Amino acid sequence: MKPASFDYHRPDTIDDAVTLLAELGDDAKILAGGQSLVPMLAMRLAYFDHLIDISRLAELRGIERRGHELWIGAGTTETTVGADDQVRQAVPLLTRATPFVGHFQIRNRGTLGGSIAHADAAGEYPAAALALDAVMEVLSPRGRREIAAADFFAGLWETTMDSDEVLTGVRFPVRDGRSGFSVQEFSRRHGDFAIAGALVAVQLDGDDRVSRCGIGLLGLGSVPERAAAAEGAVIGKLADELAPQEIGRAAMTDLEDVPTDLQASASYRTEVGATMVARAWNEAINEALAGAAHA
Amino acid sequence: MHEQPIRLSVNETPVTDSVEPRMTLADFLRDKCGLTGTHLGCEHGACGACTVLVDGDAVRSCLMFAIQADGLEVTTVEGIASPDGTLSPVQSALRECHGLQCGFCTPGFVTSLTALLRDNPDPTDDEIREGLSGNFCRCTGYQGIVAAAHRAAALGSVTQR
Numbered sequence: 001m002k003p004a005s006f007d008y009h010r011p012d013t014i015d016d017a018v019t020l021l022a023e024l025g026d027d028a029k030i031l032a033g034g035q036s037l038v039p040m041l042a043m044r045l046a047y048f049d050h051l052i053d054i055s056r057l058a059e060l061r062g063i064e065r066r067g068h069e070l071w072i073g074a075g076t077t078e079t080t081v082g083a084d085d086q087v088r089q090a091v092p093l094l095t096r097a098t099p100f101v102g103h104f105q106i107r108n109r110g111t112l113g114g115s116i117a118h119a120d121a122a123g124e125y126p127a128a129a130l131a132l133d134a135v136m137e138v139l140s141p142r143g144r145r146e147i148a149a150a151d152f153f154a155g156l157w158e159t160t161m162d163s164d165e166v167l168t169g170v171r172f173p174v175r176d177g178r179s180g181f182s183v184q185e186f187s188r189r190h191g192d193f194a195i196a197g198a199l200v201a202v203q204l205d206g207d208d209r210v211s212r213c214g215i216g217l218l219g220l221g222s223v224p225e226r227a228a229a230a231e232g233a234v235i236g237k238l239a240d241e242l243a244p245q246e247i248g249r250a251a252m253t254d255l256e257d258v259p260t261d262l263q264a265s266a267s268y269r270t271e272v273g274a275t276m277v278a279r280a281w282n283e284a285i286n287e288a289l290a291g292a293a294h295a
Numbered sequence: 296m297h298e299q300p301i302r303l304s305v306n307e308t309p310v311t312d313s314v315e316p317r318m319t320l321a322d323f324l325r326d327k328c329g330l331t332g333t334h335l336g337c338e339h340g341a342c343g344a345c346t347v348l349v350d351g352d353a354v355r356s357c358l359m360f361a362i363q364a365d366g367l368e369v370t371t372v373e374g375i376a377s378p379d380g381t382l383s384p385v386q387s388a389l390r391e392c393h394g395l396q397c398g399f400c401t402p403g404f405v406t407s408l409t410a411l412l413r414d415n416p417d418p419t420d421d422e423i424r425e426g427l428s429g430n431f432c433r434c435t436g437y438q439g440i441v442a443a444a445h446r447a448a449a450l451g452s453v454t455q456r
Contacts, residue, residue: 001337001338001339002317002319002322002338003317003319004317005297005315005316005317006316006317007297007316008299008316008360008362034358034359034360034363035340035355035358038319038339038340038357038358038359038360039339039340039358041317042319042338042339042357043339051316053363055363079352099425102340102429103343103428103429104353104407104410104411104426104429105343105346105353105354105355105407105410105429106340106355106358106429108352108353108354109354109355109358109359189428190424190425190428191425191428191429
């Protein structure tokens with residue numbers, strides 16, 4: 001359970017970090033909070049000749065309102081995100097997802113960007129980014145570019161970032177109108193990887209019809225999933241006419257590689273997933289109908 | 296190979312050393328500083344036995360490399376009691392409430408509870424259980440530990456008056 005040898009680099013700026021990453025190539029890995037990477041190194045699931053530590057870069061930390069979006073620096077710790085008043089008001093889904101991210105000792109080091117770049121299928125922040133249509137800001141020596149959350153998650157622990165790109169920040173749309181949010185998870189122990197979970201963000205128009213809906217799924221594939229079919233089925237419908245259990249079942253129809261492991265079979269996970277979606281839908285739609293969100 | 300110098304504070308004592316980058320903070324504390332109160336159960340962040348305070352915040356010392364603690368202040372379980380040996384409210388409460396049996400997990404509970412009660416001096420039962428969800432104990436069944444957390448909160452509020 002000891003990591004293999006590596007060289008350690010702690011550049012002073014993010015520009016230096018991406019330059020170094022480009023120079024060192026595939027033998028190097030970015031180290032942020034290390035709460036997923038270090039266990040993988042310890043268990044020798046991963047091996048790198050070089051680690052580039054970005055955890056002290058102040059320029060990657062911060063939370064800022066930018067027009068209709070909230071920018072969160074990739075290096076902002078999960079503890080900071082979970083406790084921040086601007087996040088609570090502007091992106092309540094993130095506030096509610098945070099207590100499910102590991103344990104408080106993990107959240108003290110773990111970062112928002114690290115969680116999203118790690119792209120674990122059971123990660124809360126990746127699923128929240130998907131459900132909310134967040135925008136990823138990435139940097140390489142070739143410059144900056146943006147990647148929509150829908151285009152970001154590629155496969156098991158894989159993203160569409162190029163090997164010389166680093167996630168520097170994420171922009172989340174600020175909640176608008178009559179909206180509701182909920183996070184529901186089922187796990188053996190609070191803070192463990194969920195057997196299955198769901199995040200729902202829903203918005204209603206003046207006639208109580210669903211005008212926007214994002215459903216993120218946890219632990220139900222090799223990547224964070226979005227339940228597109230279920231979302232499509234509820235848009236334009238009256239809130240009162242939608243049955244949570246049906247939405248839960250619909251959310252499971254697109255899934256192709258639900259994992260089976262020691263914790264749960266694929267069929268059990270799907271059952272749990274449908275129930276989590278139904279519960280999350282119920283809570284979110286009731287909040288939207290009540291007209292105001294309280295994180 | 297490739298040792299790099301570090302300078303940090305451990306239990307308010309300055310420490311200067313050199314480490315292989317792959318050495319975790321937990322191994323550094325145990326093997327280089329001789330502070331074997333920090334225990335290693337799983338070495339991948341699940342059990343919580345290795346929890347220490349870094350700049351006051353509870354973290355897993357097995358999920359942080361010693362070199363990352365360069366310039367920071369680390370407090371281990373050895374640094375929780377007063378220099379004269381008087382137990383902290385958390386330590387006293389764990390003893391009073393039978394919050395330990397074999398003691399292997401106890402350093403992680405002491406450091407986690409110390410940080411938890413600093414940030415939330417009067418936690419509810421649910422807040423305590425959620426706060427301690429990242430620490431395994433295989434002896435006590437947790438009831439004594441939760442009772443100790445309430446007791447420590449009461450002792451702490453008395454101490455601060």
